[in-house]
Amino acid sequence: MKRTITHLADGRELIYFDRRDDADRSAIDRRALEPRPVASELRYDPLTEEWIAIAGHRQTRTFLPTGGTAECPLCPSSETRSSEIPSYDYDVVVFENRFPSFSTNFGTYEDPGGLSEVRPAVGRCEVVCFTSDHDSSFSKLSDSQVELVMEAWADRTAELSQIEGVEQVFCFENRGAEIGITLAHPHGQIYAYPYVTPRTKLQLGAARRYTKGNLFADVLAAERQAGVRVVAANELWTAFVPAAARWPFEVHLYPHRQVPDLAALTEAERAAFAPLYTSVLRAFDGLFGVVMPYIAAWHQAPVRVDRELGYLHLELFSIRRAANKLKYLAGSESAMGAFVNDVLPEEAARMIRSQIDHK
Numbered sequence: 001m002k003r004t005i006t007h008l009a010d011g012r013e014l015i016y017f018d019r020r021d022d023a024d025r026s027a028i029d030r031r032a033l034e035p036r037p038v039a040s041e042l043r044y045d046p047l048t049e050e051w052i053a054i055a056g057h058r059q060t061r062t063f064l065p066t067g068g069t070a071e072c073p074l075c076p077s078s079e080t081r082s083s084e085i086p087s088y089d090y091d092v093v094v095f096e097n098r099f100p101s102f103s104t105n106f107g108t109y110e111d112p113g114g115l116s117e118v119r120p121a122v123g124r125c126e127v128v129c130f131t132s133d134h135d136s137s138f139s140k141l142s143d144s145q146v147e148l149v150m151e152a153w154a155d156r157t158a159e160l161s162q163i164e165g166v167e168q169v170f171c172f173e174n175r176g177a178e179i180g181i182t183l184a185h186p187h188g189q190i191y192a193y194p195y196v197t198p199r200t201k202l203q204l205g206a207a208r209r210y211t212k213g214n215l216f217a218d219v220l221a222a223e224r225q226a227g228v229r230v231v232a233a234n235e236l237w238t239a240f241v242p243a244a245a246r247w248p249f250e251v252h253l254y255p256h257r258q259v260p261d262l263a264a265l266t267e268a269e270r271a272a273f274a275p276l277y278t279s280v281l282r283a284f285d286g287l288f289g290v291v292m293p294y295i296a297a298w299h300q301a302p303v304r305v306d307r308e309l310g311y312l313h314l315e316l317f318s319i320r321r322a323a324n325k326l327k328y329l330a331g332s333e334s335a336m337g338a339f340v341n342d343v344l345p346e347e348a349a350r351m352i353r354s355q356i357d358h359k
Contacts, residue, residue, distance in 0.1 A: 001151050008084070009033045012096035017152045019091055019144070027077065027086040037099070038107030040121040042194065051195050053101045053121045061099035064182060069134045074185035076132050085129065092148050093129040094156055094190075100125035102192060104163070122165040126190040128152060134185050138173065138296075139281035146274035150262065153190070153298070154270075158263040160192040161303045168193045168200060168302045171262065176293025178319060178326055188296070196302045203299070207309040216311030220254045229349040232279055232356050236272040239280050241349040246339040248321035249287065249348050251280055253314040260301035260310045280316065283355035288323035 004016040004025040010033040016025045040055035065071035073084045102123030173188035207215040229241040239253045284292040301310025332338045
């Protein structure tokens with residue numbers, strides 16, 4: 001793999017990840033860009049003990065351009081148009097988000113009053129372009145392309161973990177208009193947070209109170225033994241629907257070896273992940289014969305605390321519960337955080353497994 005670092009016209013970093021050592025990445029960004037926005041505010045909610053990012057500049061970000069590749073900022077540049085990627089081709093690209101929720105470009109922050117407090121939202125937000133093919137998807141990537149994406153994820157996890165003030169690194173993909181994407185090009189994002197996220201705190205708190213071993217490892221072992229919710233597996237990974245799934249179709253993918261983050265995976269583990277994961281994604285799309293909107297979320301151990309408790313895993317879930325029905329987070333879920341799932345997890349596992357077997 002070849003890794004090339006360059007910069008965009010406004011100073012943002014861009015990194016090419018190439019399979020070929022002779023890839024030419026000397027193209028420059030020809031655009032005249034506005035100065036980068038200052039970092040968002042973090043405001044503290046004393047009732048939930050959570051930090052909320054207030055990022056008003058994100059209201060102006062690009063939203064579902066209608067011109068296809070001609071207007072897509074994630075497609076390669078050409079002789080007649082410049083995008084976020086200066087080169088006329090690429091394998092995998094990572095660059096700093098133009099409209100970040102977290103950054104190190106600090107401004108001034110006024111006391112909001114009340115019982116809240118405010119501080120700069122230190123960190124970094126990056127965009128990961130999985131392929132230059134605008135009409136592709138992660139499920140269509142070759143195994144070698146998935147491995148290159150994983151190399152990029154691992155590289156960025158290690159690099160972002162070194163930023164002063166960063167406490168957790170989160171790699172994820174949003175897919176589908178129903179999920180709320182603003183760009184259709186196959187891509188994901190990476191957030192480097194200045195705090196440990198609420199969901200991670202809950203999981204690690206449960207793991208800390210569990211006295212029989214590692215909680216994540218025991219969940220994996222129990223699901224493998226039960227078998228009824230396992231949808232796919234190989235020597236190094238298992239994919240299963242959790243017994244208490246929140247979402248209509250939800251699959252967790254665990255490596256069989258406990259590691260804290262993507263950077264700790266071996267080459268063999270990265271290679272084994274690729275065909276298993278894409279088979280699950282294709283099964284999702286086959287469930288109802290329509291494109292399945294989803295969120296794919298890598299859960300990694302925090303950077304500085306509880307790393308011995310963490311267990312890298314991917315949580316994949318969709319809001320689609322039937323061909324023409326979506327699950328909306330209404331009163332119980334949105335207001336109280338109390339989920340009600342309309343699909344029996346065992347039935348969801350059977351449906352997903354049948355699509356994988358069918359292929």
